[in-house]
Amino acid sequence: MNFTRAKKSLGQNFLVDETYAQRVVGALAPRGGETVVEIGPGRGALTGLLLESGARVVAVEFDRDLAALLRQRFGGRDNFKLVEADALGVDFCLAVEPASSARVVANLPYNISTAILQRLVAQRRCVTEMVLMLQREVVERIAAPPGSHERGYLTVLVEAFFDAAPLFDVPPGAFRPVPKVWSTVARLRVREGAAEVFDEEFFHRVVSAGFAQKRKTILNNLRAAPEELRALSERAGGPDALLESAGIDPRRRAEALKLAEWAALANALRGPAR
Numbered sequence: 001m002n003f004t005r006a007k008k009s010l011g012q013n014f015l016v017d018e019t020y021a022q023r024v025v026g027a028l029a030p031r032g033g034e035t036v037v038e039i040g041p042g043r044g045a046l047t048g049l050l051l052e053s054g055a056r057v058v059a060v061e062f063d064r065d066l067a068a069l070l071r072q073r074f075g076g077r078d079n080f081k082l083v084e085a086d087a088l089g090v091d092f093c094l095a096v097e098p099a100s101s102a103r104v105v106a107n108l109p110y111n112i113s114t115a116i117l118q119r120l121v122a123q124r125r126c127v128t129e130m131v132l133m134l135q136r137e138v139v140e141r142i143a144a145p146p147g148s149h150e151r152g153y154l155t156v157l158v159e160a161f162f163d164a165a166p167l168f169d170v171p172p173g174a175f176r177p178v179p180k181v182w183s184t185v186a187r188l189r190v191r192e193g194a195a196e197v198f199d200e201e202f203f204h205r206v207v208s209a210g211f212a213q214k215r216k217t218i219l220n221n222l223r224a225a226p227e228e229l230r231a232l233s234e235r236a237g238g239p240d241a242l243l244e245s246a247g248i249d250p251r252r253r254a255e256a257l258k259l260a261e262w263a264a265l266a267n268a269l270r271g272p273a274r
Helices: 018-028 047-052 064-074 110-122 136-142 153-159 200-210 218-223 227-235 239-245 259-270
Strands: 035-039 056-061 080-084 102-107 127-135 162-170 183-190
Touching: 018 047, 018 102, 018 127, 018 162, 018 183, 035 047, 047 056, 047 064, 056 064, 064 080, 110 127, 110 136, 110 153, 127 136, 127 162, 136 153, 136 162, 136 183, 153 162, 153 200, 153 259, 200 218, 200 227, 200 259, 218 227, 218 239, 227 259, 239 259
Parallel strands: 035 056, 035 102, 056 080, 102 127
Antiparallel strands: 127 183, 162 183
């Protein structure tokens, strides 16, 4: 059994620079007795520091070899719980019990970081804050303001429910194996005033359709939307009338729309709450 070799199939790049490990944990500033979820703890570079703070650590690790290493290193600690599972299938609200909520820290694999982030957003009723290490380009998309070419579906999904702020960059040399890209640590905190939409899942579908072809106007993307959305649009008088009722210029592109405009569009398309 080899605990040291990263598995390319799992997108593993282990953080080995202790200075950056301390900076990540310092950004979270764990408190004694609180519950912290660590996704993908790997060899435990962050785990040991988190446990030293006195926080209860719920570590979610998919790799069986690494799970065995973590169990060997930390299994005797009262404040350590190992969940050996794929983070994409974990019910985080159940995993943190008896706590009702937790904060999350993670060095997310580049290949599934967006999918895990979407799952965490969906389970935000028990996730109050996240300190995540992501590919720098992903953080640039998450934090992109209206009008930025970096703005996309993921931007609006996160912005609807979290305040996101980049904290600091991490160079490739801080990892083994050395990736080809830079990473950025970002903080995401649940927003007090979330997007006011009648139907959250429907809101996601509208935003996805709006960004289907970023170079096209919001009007043209609505005209080419999936059949269900086109039918609802026609019921509202057609895409032009729909956008007018939402107060949106049909010549604008999706990247220019503010969060409140996306909410207005989804609500106009959906109709009154049922």
